[in-house]
Amino acid sequence: MLSKEIQLEVNKGAMLPLMEEFYTIQGEGFHTGTAAYFIRIGGCDVGCHWCDVKESWNAELHPPTGVDLIVKNASAYADTVVITGGEPLTWDMTLLTQQLKDKNLKVHIETSGAYPLTGTWDWICLSPKKNKLPTQTVYDNAHELKVIIYNKHDFIFAEEQAELVNDNAILFLQPEWSKKEEMTPLIVEYVMNNPKWRVSLQTHKYLNIP
Numbered sequence: 001m002l003s004k005e006i007q008l009e010v011n012k013g014a015m016l017p018l019m020e021e022f023y024t025i026q027g028e029g030f031h032t033g034t035a036a037y038f039i040r041i042g043g044c045d046v047g048c049h050w051c052d053v054k055e056s057w058n059a060e061l062h063p064p065t066g067v068d069l070i071v072k073n074a075s076a077y078a079d080t081v082v083i084t085g086g087e088p089l090t091w092d093m094t095l096l097t098q099q100l101k102d103k104n105l106k107v108h109i110e111t112s113g114a115y116p117l118t119g120t121w122d123w124i125c126l127s128p129k130k131n132k133l134p135t136q137t138v139y140d141n142a143h144e145l146k147v148i149i150y151n152k153h154d155f156i157f158a159e160e161q162a163e164l165v166n167d168n169a170i171l172f173l174q175p176e177w178s179k180k181e182e183m184t185p186l187i188v189e190y191v192m193n194n195p196k197w198r199v200s201l202q203t204h205k206y207l208n209i210p
């Protein structure tokens, strides 16, 4: 249990359960191949059975960390910071993103969109999940839609989500990692038949980097 004082700071978004931070190459989606400092915030109740960071789910396992300290670490690296998790929109992102913007950093988010949008973002990657659908604010503001393909039904889900996201969002299909041998050829064929979509791969996993 957190003390009352710390719980209040977390509620304000002045402290966040920090799981890890690492400087790497964005592996997925529109900005694939570009250097970025990743900040992984713990806490997620969406429950994707194939999630590749289940250790992030329980926020209590990750120490509440002051936003000023998180920002100080981040600004020493590249000009782009990616906030991921866990589900970052579990928390109020206003103070974290404000302070990163004050350092002239570009601030990106990886989100399921399951909670309303908070914070100021240069790039919003929405990866919707069937078990907890995105909120309208995230559909309206997403720059890219990245749908994970675990089985054939996910192509239908992807088209439903493309109808709901704003018209400017760039559309990606990404194979679920454990099903990639089966799903990647289907994605390739699907994108050739439906060229409004693009292929996204988890290239960092092929490169053996974080």
Ligand SMILES: C[S@@+](CC[C@H](N)C(=O)[O-])C[C@H]1O[C@@H](n2cnc3c(N)ncnc32)[C@H](O)[C@@H]1O
Pocket: 044, 050, 051, 052, 053, 084, 085, 086, 087, 088, 110, 111, 112, 113, 126, 127, 146, 148, 174, 175, 176, 177, 178, 202
């Ligand atoms: C771990 S999630 C954290 C951010 C947020 N909770 C979300 O789901 O967007 C980061 C990205 O990894 C994707 N992802 C997670 N597990 C995956 C897997 N096994 N295969 C492919 N993509 C995966 C998610 O869909 C999301 O786009």
Ligand SMILES: Nc1nc2[nH]cc(C(=O)O)c2c(=O)[nH]1
Pocket: 024, 025, 026, 027, 028, 084, 085, 110, 204, 209, 210
């Ligand atoms: N290199 C790298 N790129 C990523 N893009 C999204 C990631 C995430 O877990 O949110 C991720 C990640 O974990 N590593």
Ligand code: SF4
Pocket: 044, 045, 046, 047, 048, 051, 052, 053, 054, 056, 085, 086, 087, 112, 129
């Ligand atoms: S929403 Fe993201 S962090 Fe949460 S379980 Fe799904 S993939 Fe994992």
Ligand SMILES: [Mg+2]
Pocket: 052
């Ligand atoms: Mg990842």
